[in-house]
Amino acid sequence: MTSGTWSFDIEYDLNSTEEAAVPKIFFMSSDPENWNGYCVEIQPVISGESMFAAFRLLRGTTTPGIVGTDYAILGSFDVDEGEQGSKHIDVTRTRAGQITIWIDGTQVIQATDNVIDAESCEYFVVFMNNNWTIDNVVVDDSLTVGQIPLELIVVGAGAAAIIIVVGVFLRIKRG
Amino acid sequence: MRSRNTFASLFFAAGLMLVLLVSAQVGPSAAAVQWSDDFADGNYDGWSVVSSEWSAADNLLEVVGGTPVGCDLCVIPGIIYHERQ
Numbered sequence: 001m002t003s004g005t006w007s008f009d010i011e012y013d014l015n016s017t018e019e020a021a022v023p024k025i026f027f028m029s030s031d032p033e034n035w036n037g038y039c040v041e042i043q044p045v046i047s048g049e050s051m052f053a054a055f056r057l058l059r060g061t062t063t064p065g066i067v068g069t070d071y072a073i074l075g076s077f078d079v080d081e082g083e084q085g086s087k088h089i090d091v092t093r094t095r096a097g098q099i100t101i102w103i104d105g106t107q108v109i110q111a112t113d114n115v116i117d118a119e120s121c122e123y124f125v126v127f128m129n130n131n132w133t134i135d136n137v138v139v140d141d142s143l144t145v146g147q148i149p150l151e152l153i154v155v156g157a158g159a160a161a162i163i164i165v166v167g168v169f170l171r172i173k174r175g
Numbered sequence: 176m177r178s179r180n181t182f183a184s185l186f187f188a189a190g191l192m193l194v195l196l197v198s199a200q201v202g203p204s205a206a207a208v209q210w211s212d213d214f215a216d217g218n219y220d221g222w223s224v225v226s227s228e229w230s231a232a233d234n235l236l237e238v239v240g241g242t243p244v245g246c247d248l249c250v251i252p253g254i255i256y257h258e259r260q
Binding site: 004023029124130133135137139141142 | 207208209210211212213214223225233234235236237238239240252253254255256257258259
């Protein structure tokens with residue numbers, strides 16, 4: 001699936017996150033064990049005595065024969081709401097490679113990237129720690145978020161047609 | 176007479192436009208949910224575990240793996256995946 005929408009609810013506890021195990025949701029991955037693909041990472045950020053979550057869009061690439069994954073940050077958004085939280089995440093990707101992330105219905109990250117062969121990404125991979133949960137996972141091959149619903153387009157087009165007809169009729173009637 | 180004919184033509188065109196738009200709306204759509212899981216059945220069938228232990232007993236997916244014996248501070252991240260994008 002090269003384009004579509006990936007949705008899920010995630011509950012996080014940054015206290016359980018070690019530097020070496022920052023949770024990631026690979027919505028597009030070509031390999032569940034050697035991560036090559038695109039993911040949402042929830043990175044703990046320490047600021048003074050407080051800690052909050054930074055949601056990041058990452059591209060992970062692997063090289064055959066070399067252990068480890070190289071990550072490139074494509075976008076980032078801070079959620080300054082403390083160490084624990086529950087969020088609904090929607091991710092969309094167009095065929096042109098534009099990836100958009102919504103948190104609780106608000107668009108927070110958008111980037112375009114075509115480095116990874118999207119055709120090869122057949123896995124949805126969850127990488128997380130104790131005290132984290134994921135729920136309501138939905139993978140749809142259409143863009144279900146951030147688009148104008150077809151019903152609204154139809155109603156709008158119909159209303160416009162009626163207004164045009166009435167306008168032309170009144171103009172003709174007046175002479 | 177000419178005005179009436181013009182109006183009738185416009186009215187017919189508008190009606191045709193609406194019928195076509197509604198037809199497009201109710202026609203079959205290729206877009207579809209590829210897969211979904213709300214874990215309401217209390218299991219995570221369809222998922223494959225790579226590391227740690229997982230549970231969906233509380234109707235959500237969570238890591239329940241403990242720390243390794245002899246290392247209370249060690250953290251074992253859980254990895255699980257679903258195919259068929």
